[in-house]
Amino acid sequence: MTEHVKAFSNSDRPGEIIKACVERLFTDVVKDVFSPHGTFSSSVRDEIAKALPSNISNLINLPRYNDLIITALKARWMDAGVTGDMLRRAEQAIDEVLHDDVIPEFISLNQLLEAFVDVHQEKASEKGWHVPHITINEAGGARVRYVHVLFDAEPEISYRDRNKLRERTRSETDYANRLSVRITGHTDKGHEYGEVYGAQLDGQPIGRHFNMTSKWQRQIAALYFGGAKLIVDCREEDFTYHLD
Structure with missing residues (x-):
């Protein structure tokens, strides 16, 4: 038993197990953060609600009013320290949905x-x-x-x-x-x-x-x-x- 424990301790297996557990920990945390019921998702919903007027149904024809939503969200994300690939993917997803019209200068x-x-x-x-x-x-x-x-x-x-x-x-x-x-x-x-x-x-x-x-x-x-x-x-x- 002692020899097996010693051999295991001196091998790469403990590091591999720790690595797998750490990856699983962060995966579970990220999934929890982006859960529809998570704090981050709730904050995103709140920021979108703040960016929209109460009578949004009457603004459907406004050229790129959605730019205001994009700008507000990006600013909030930057303030919250959301950067890198996560920010890129979020911006890309929004731009793909809201790309048709442009508010003139x-x-x-x-x-x-x-x-x-x-x-x-x-x-x-x-x-x-x-x-x-x-x-x-x-x-x-x-x-x-x-x-x-x-x-x-x-x-x-x-x-x-x-x-x-x-x-x-x-x-x-x-x-x-x-x-x-x-x-x-x-x-x-x-x-x-x-x-x-x-x-x-x-x-x-x-x-x-x-x-x-x-x-x-x-x-x-x-x-x-x-x-x-x-x-x-x-x-x-x-x-x-x-x-x-």
Whole structure:
């Protein structure tokens, strides 16, 4: 017995057994971590939930809104020290699922408002409206500049007659749609552009009642949620309805 124990101790077998046990230990730990009921999986679910708006069903048409999810997850993984092959595989799996569309870097205010006018063209013809009401206000100073874009399908004169407004100037909150832009740069053509930090659609804050049924609404979503920059490349008087 003593000779067998001594021979076994001097052989490679103890090391092989320890190695096998260590491998099994780490395999079991990793399986446990990635279990659907594990802490890591629960954390991933929480982070995805935080990255999504509560009304995600209305955002299906937003080009690459999923980029926000990817960015949030990658940042969390990096903070948690997840690196190497595990991170590569996770990123690859996400990219394979969310690869179809891309949020543009820039969106033209001119094109956005043209799309807005097109949507309301039929109603304008019925009502006899000639122009939408669009106001572009500037604020701030030399260091920080802001642009507020306020727009309604209904002309100002029609709005005032309907609401019996005479002298009072209506406030920004009286407009159905609003974009608040922080100017961050200029294009090669000299147009200002910036980030949209506030938005209102159809009289409600964008995160409260959000229906992306039109092109201009999806563009606002890409600006507000997706981080696209808005190019201020038009004037208030550039838009009219085409009456028959």
